[in-house]
Amino acid sequence: MRVFCASIATETNTFSPLRTDFSDFAQSFYAAPGDHPETPTLCSAVFPALRKRAAAGEVELIEGTATWAEPGGLVNARTWARLRDEVLEQLRAALPVDAVVLGLHGAMIADGCIDCEGVLIESVRQIAGPDVRIGVTFDPHSHLSEKRVANADIITVFKEFPHTDFVETGEACVDLTLRAARGEIDPKLSVFDVRMMEVLPTSRHPMRGFVDKMCALEADGTALSISAIHGFMAGDSPDLGARTIVITDGNQSAGDALARELGLELHSFRGTTKPEFLTVTQALEQACMAETGPVVVADVWDNPGGGVAGDSTILLRAALDMGVTSMALGTIWDPMAVRLCHAAGEGAELDLRFGGKTSAHAGDPIDATVTVLRVAKDAVQSFGASIVPLGDCAVIDVNGIAVVLNSNRAQTFSPDLFTNLGIDIAAKQVVAVKSTNHFHGAFAPVAADILYAAVDGPYPNNPAETRYTRLTRPLWPIVAEPFKEAKHA
Numbered sequence: 297m298r299v300f301c302a303s304i305a306t307e308t309n310t311f312s313p314l315r316t317d318f319s320d321f322a323q324s325f326y327a328a329p330g331d332h333p334e335t336p337t338l339c340s341a342v343f344p345a346l347r348k349r350a351a352a353g354e355v356e357l358i359e360g361t362a363t364w365a366e367p368g369g370l371v372n373a374r375t376w377a378r379l380r381d382e383v384l385e386q387l388r389a390a391l392p393v394d395a396v397v398l399g400l401h402g403a404m405i406a407d408g409c410i411d412c413e414g415v416l417i418e419s420v421r422q423i424a425g426p427d428v429r430i431g432v433t434f435d436p437h438s439h440l441s442e443k444r445v446a447n448a449d450i451i452t453v454f455k456e457f458p459h460t461d462f463v464e465t466g467e468a469c470v471d472l473t474l475r476a477a478r479g480e481i482d483p484k485l486s487v488f489d490v491r492m493m494e495v496l497p498t499s500r501h502p503m504r505g506f507v508d509k510m511c512a513l514e515a516d517g518t519a520l521s522i523s524a525i526h527g528f529m530a531g532d533s534p535d536l537g538a539r540t541i542v543i544t545d546g547n548q549s550a551g552d553a554l555a556r557e558l559g560l561e562l563h564s565f566r567g568t569t570k571p572e573f574l575t576v577t578q579a580l581e582q583a584c585m586a587e588t589g590p591v592v593v594a595d596v597w598d599n600p601g602g603g604v605a606g607d608s609t610i611l612l613r614a615a616l617d618m619g620v621t622s623m624a625l626g627t628i629w630d631p632m633a634v635r636l637c638h639a640a641g642e643g644a645e646l647d648l649r650f651g652g653k654t655s656a657h658a659g660d661p662i663d664a665t666v667t668v669l670r671v672a673k674d675a676v677q678s679f680g681a682s683i684v685p686l687g688d689c690a691v692i693d694v695n696g697i698a699v700v701l702n703s704n705r706a707q708t709f710s711p712d713l714f715t716n717l718g719i720d721i722a723a724k725q726v727v728a729v730k731s732t733n734h735f736h737g738a739f740a741p742v743a744a745d746i747l748y749a750a751v752d753g754p755y756p757n758n759p760a761e762t763r764y765t766r767l768t769r770p771l772w773p774i775v776a777e778p779f780k781e782a783k784h785a
């Protein structure tokens with residue numbers, strides 16, 4: 297059996313002041329055919345999964361390009377065309393194939409192309425032919441279009457947020473796609489439009505129980521696969537919002553009924569899923585008053601994982617004004633400040649301006665006399681089984697606060713972002729991270745408490761107030777009763 301695989305992935309915040317081009321993919325992760333590392337990235341776990349099958353003699357694997365750019369702004373048309381055409385030409389050269397497996401994100405939007413993944417999957421279908429089985433993986437923070445459902449045989453989505461199960465999701469996609477290609481199963485896709493846009497962390501109830509239920513229904517054979525798309529609120533897409541996906545073995549009606557049942561259950565969670573969001577002052581005061589540390593404070597909206605710059609200074613400025621000293625913060629994206637710190641060297645004291653460069657809504661740059669505690673070339677952090685590049689980094693001391701400056705934008709995933717740079721977070725009362733929820737899995741075991749600070753900035757965090765231009769379907773919270781309104785439309 298001949299199988300082709302490839303991966304093009306990024307998450308596009310169409311409201312971000314940033315723009316994304318090929319250099320962002322090259323800087324984050326770009327592997328030519330055959331060059332994918334043994335460790336998976338968030339959206340390319342299908343590669344090592346298929347390599348295992350090839351090593352066992354089960355398939356003949358033809359690898360295409362695998363690439364990922366950190367979430368950012370609109371992808372320019374030239375970059376999208378280059379990556380799309382690169383993968384499609386690789387597929388043409390690989391023909392004939394029995395199956396195609398794609399590791400995608402699902403929220404990529406380019407200048408002139410609203411549904412990049414839909415266009416790619418449709419093109420793969422046209423090239424490979426109607427009898428080839430196509431499997432794809434998505435991040436739940438994505439947009440599920442009809443074009444994707446019409447052209448894919450298998451769709452698996454990370455169940456967990458934080459995405460601790462991306463390897464299992466890739467393996468499930470590979471397994472189901474190969475079984476379908478061998479004729480062992482007849483996959484039928486059922487999709488239900490949940491008609492809401494909400495933050496749905498699975499590290500807490502009610503989503504924790506919902507994920508456990510999906511897993512149980514898979515385990516008892518009710519369905520081959522069950523997934524939930526959460527949606528990505530910072531993407532201006534006509535397909536914005538949550539959906540449920542059920543794959544059955546030839547039983548479309550049963551799949552449709554289950555997708556609807558689960559979708560209505562998910563819809564009933566609206567307004568109950570988010571953790572308690574504090575103001576920055578409330579979060580810092582509560583963290584400083586805690587009997588033990590470290591208390592993790594998440595700056596949830598200045599999250600590079602949501603496509604913004606991650607250079608907001610608002611939380612740090614508040615900590616400085618409050619006189620907080622036993623604190624570490626990671627990260628503030630500022631390549632120029634990193635370069636200056638590297639030039640000064642470890643132990644140097646200098647006047648430095650850093651942060652607040654990319655948006656009028658992310659605070660003013662901070663001007664301070666700082667001490668360079670550590671400089672590092674090509675620093676990394678871990679996210680599950682994957683390695684996340686941070687680029688060149690510098691740790692500076694600002695009035696007793698240790699601040700990590702990085703040159704590659706990345707949200708905070710793991711405590712080793714700090715420990716790899718010599719920061720002992722166990723000795724800090726407060727650890728501030730730029731992340732919405734992906735940090736939770738790795739930090740929960742070492743944190744005395746976790747607090748969420750909602751600091752307004754360039755990320756559009758309230759769908760009811762966001763000016764979407766492409767959305768035509770009624771969704772909660774924009775509409776109070778979207779199903780009733782849809783009936784009357």
